[in-house]
Amino acid sequence: MTLPRYCCCKSTQSSRGLGVISLSSPSSSIISYEFMSSGMARRIICGAISGTMNSKAEALGMMEKKEGIFASCSFSSLGLEQSLCDQLKDRMGFEGPTLVQAEAIPVILSGRHLLVNAATGTGKTIAYLAPIIHHLQKYDPRVDRSSGTFALVLVPTRELCMQVYEILQKLLHRFHWIVPGYVMGGESRSKEKARLRKGISILVATPGRLLDHLKKTASFMHTNLRWIIFDEADRILELGYGKQIEEILDFLGSTNNTVSKYSHSQRQNLLLSATLNEKVNHLAQISLENPVLIGIDEKKISSRVSKPSETSITSLGSDEVDESESPDILLCNADADYNMPTQLVQTYVKVPCGSRLVVLLSILNNLFAKKASQKIVVFFSTCDAVDFHYSLLSEFQWPSGLEKVDKQRAIKCKTFRLHGNMEHDGRKTTFQGFRTEKSALLLCTDVAARGLDFPNVTYIIQYDSPGEASEYVHRVGRTARLGEKGDALLFLQPIEIDYLQDLKKHGVSLKEYPLLKMLDSFPLYGIQKHQIKKFVSIEMHPWVLSLQKALETFISVEQKMKQLAKDAFCSWIRAYTAHRGELKAIFMVKKLHLGHVARSFGLREQPSLVGRSFQMESKKRKNNQKQKGNSKRRKPYETNMSEYC
Numbered sequence: 143m144t145l146p147r148y149c150c151c152k153s154t155q156s157s158r159g160l161g162v163i164s165l166s167s168p169s170s171s172i173i174s175y176e177f178m179s180s181g182m183a184r185r186i187i188c189g190a191i192s193g194t195m196n197s198k199a200e201a202l203g204m205m206e207k208k209e210g211i212f213a214s215c216s217f218s219s220l221g222l223e224q225s226l227c228d229q230l231k232d233r234m235g236f237e238g239p240t241l242v243q244a245e246a247i248p249v250i251l252s253g254r255h256l257l258v259n260a261a262t263g264t265g266k267t268i269a270y271l272a273p274i275i276h277h278l279q280k281y282d283p284r285v286d287r288s289s290g291t292f293a294l295v296l297v298p299t300r301e302l303c304m305q306v307y308e309i310l311q312k313l314l315h316r317f318h319w320i321v322p323g324y325v326m327g328g329e330s331r332s333k334e335k336a337r338l339r340k341g342i343s344i345l346v347a348t349p350g351r352l353l354d355h356l357k358k359t360a361s362f363m364h365t366n367l368r369w370i371i372f373d374e375a376d377r378i379l380e381l382g383y384g385k386q387i388e389e390i391l392d393f394l395g396s397t398n399n400t401v402s403k404y405s406h407s408q409r410q411n412l413l414l415s416a417t418l419n420e421k422v423n424h425l426a427q428i429s430l431e432n433p434v435l436i437g438i439d440e441k442k443i444s445s446r447v448s449k450p451s452e453t454s455i456t457s458l459g460s461d462e463v464d465e466s467e468s469p470d471i472l473l474c475n476a477d478a479d480y481n482m483p484t485q486l487v488q489t490y491v492k493v494p495c496g497s498r499l500v501v502l503l504s505i506l507n508n509l510f511a512k513k514a515s516q517k518i519v520v521f522f523s524t525c526d527a528v529d530f531h532y533s534l535l536s537e538f539q540w541p542s543g544l545e546k547v548d549k550q551r552a553i554k555c556k557t558f559r560l561h562g563n564m565e566h567d568g569r570k571t572t573f574q575g576f577r578t579e580k581s582a583l584l585l586c587t588d589v590a591a592r593g594l595d596f597p598n599v600t601y602i603i604q605y606d607s608p609g610e611a612s613e614y615v616h617r618v619g620r621t622a623r624l625g626e627k628g629d630a631l632l633f634l635q636p637i638e639i640d641y642l643q644d645l646k647k648h649g650v651s652l653k654e655y656p657l658l659k660m661l662d663s664f665p666l667y668g669i670q671k672h673q674i675k676k677f678v679s680i681e682m683h684p685w686v687l688s689l690q691k692a693l694e695t696f697i698s699v700e701q702k703m704k705q706l707a708k709d710a711f712c713s714w715i716r717a718y719t720a721h722r723g724e725l726k727a728i729f730m731v732k733k734l735h736l737g738h739v740a741r742s743f744g745l746r747e748q749p750s751l752v753g754r755s756f757q758m759e760s761k762k763r764k765n766n767q768k769q770k771g772n773s774k775r776r777k778p779y780e781t782n783m784s785e786y787c
């Protein structure tokens with residue numbers, strides 16, 4: 143192993159016969175690596191030592207400030223160039239590295255391949271960008287545009303692409319000769335071609351569009367490519383990009399063997415996510431050589447790791463098991479705990495299906511009444527559901543009689559929506575708008591679940607369940623970032639309550655939200671508090687009954703709203719049937735009362751009527767498509783990768 147220049151190292155033998163290396167920098171941070179018989183290295187201790195400290199526990203205690211987020215060392219002590227450290231401080235306001243940065247930066251500087259698993263909002267982006275910039279700004283001869291691309295960051299969504307690009311712009315302010323750029327779905331190909339022709343030193347890309355340019359843009363120069371980073375690696379694969387990633391790696395080669403004027407062009411690949419799991423195995427195997435692992439729970443590494451001949455893995459583009467490959471690493475996620483922000487308060491609310499809409503509106507109203515200036519994100523399972531709730535929340539007013547003040551919008555703050563069926567410009571406007579607002583509500587699908595760093599989000603509501611526990615982790619990870627406080631609330635119907643057990647398997651436990659107490663807090667015209675029976679059910683609560691009636695009236699008279707509600711109902715049912723694996727036993731469509739589902743979209747119609755109109759609608763859509771010869775179908779929920787990238 144090539145160790146960073148500034149480190150001294152001490153090699154020992156662990157009880158399991160695996161090598162351990164401790165790296166200590168002059169600034170007294172200490173990081174240990176355990177070497178397995180496969181040759182793979184794994185970080186096992188990260189702490190700080192001072193002259194007066196004599197125990198490891200003390201060292202670790204000193205190391206962890208702000209509930210285990212920040213390291214006690216400085217950026218420069220990790221080996222980063224002073225001008226870059228100044229940039230991090232002056233331009234970004236970062237005083238020192240986070241723990242994951244303190245662990246990852248020296249490894250990346252050393253040239254090793256890396257697999258990082260760290261909680262959401264712990265600073266993984268800077269962890270990989272800073273050491274790359276450190277190297278690039280030192281290149282002699284200086285990096286120039288004609289040298290093409292040196293680093294490629296692959297991300298699963300357009301919004302994340304823009305976010306990483308914007309961070310790069312800030313970081314590179316002092317290093318104007320290193321040019322950042324991005325290519326992603328929805329943008330003009332010809333403009334991207336022109337930018338690639340001029341030369342982009344650090345390129346952020348979504349996989350589909352990148353592959354497009356690799357195939358069609360002859361002037362895209364990547365012979366000097368040294369780094370490939372897979373940010374949210376597991377999501378890139380979940381979205382079905384496996385084949386494209388294989389093709390991309392074929393185009394780029396897994397190593398850099400070209401002779402160039404830059405002598406330091408050894409390929410280095412990095413994989414990062416808060417939820418690495420077995421899906422990443424094949425990608426790790428084909429892209430990482432002898433990687434260092436950071437934050438990988440021992441439970442997640444299969445015992446077969448040192449017996450390659452016994453291993454079996456899934457190839458990137460298919461679900462078939464490939465017995466011939468022999469990975470260095472074998473990750474498995476069965477029953478392994480996820481890294482979650484410890485300060486995050488997680489609750490669930492048990493709501494009968496027919497009262498879901500009323501409860502959502504009431505909770506949102508209650509939260510904004512308690513604290514007017516805050517940002518809340520609500521996750522839905524489908525694009526149609528986002529559109530319906532967005533229109534409803536933008537237009538619906540408390541009817542007179544329900545509250546003392548007549549005719550007020552139920553939710554008074556600015557409301558945004560974000561999903562993959564929106565126009566590209568609309569997505570951009572939402573992304574920027576929600577970031578800058580002080581008080582706002584964002585209604586979205588999982589397109590906003592990964593990596594997005596909206597400042598000051600205080601509350602995450604999962605109105606529709608996320609399905610995979612990993613998605614739960616990323617959704618709630620939009621709050622409680624970098625040690626900040628945050629709350630997350632999961633809606634569950636009584637028939638879905640076993641989902642809590644599924645989350646528990648991954649170390650996630652939730653407390654129950656006091657729903658009746660919250661509902662009792664709403665004033666009711668003509669009804670005294672003491673007249674509400676103490677243990678009244680949610681469905682029969684007078685507030686729920688009156689608000690449900692008001693919503694149904696509003697929706698029935700507004701033709702546009704009614705159509706949106708019907709579309710949302712139909713897509714919601716289809717999304718519900720799309721749960722996979724073990725989750726099918728929890729989210730069973732045949733257990734649903736369709737009449738109650740209709741009520742949750744403010745519809746009075748019986749489900750059969752809605753169902754008929756749904757079938758007629760889909761027939762009409764299909765016929766229209768046939769006539770137009772239009773192959774671009776609108777998806778009810780986001781499983782189609784083109785909607786992300």
Ligand SMILES: Nc1ncnc2c1ncn2[C@@H]1O[C@H](COP(=O)(O)OP(=O)(O)OP(=O)(O)O)[C@@H](O)[C@H]1O
Binds near residue numbers: 236239264266415593
């Ligand atoms: N050293 C630092 N000091 C202060 N703030 C930092 C530091 N590093 C990163 N941040 C800030 O922390 C926030 C989270 O960082 P980032 O988005 O990179 O987290 P992440 O681990 O990639 O999260 P996710 O898993 O959700 O993608 C950002 O607002 C970023 O600006």
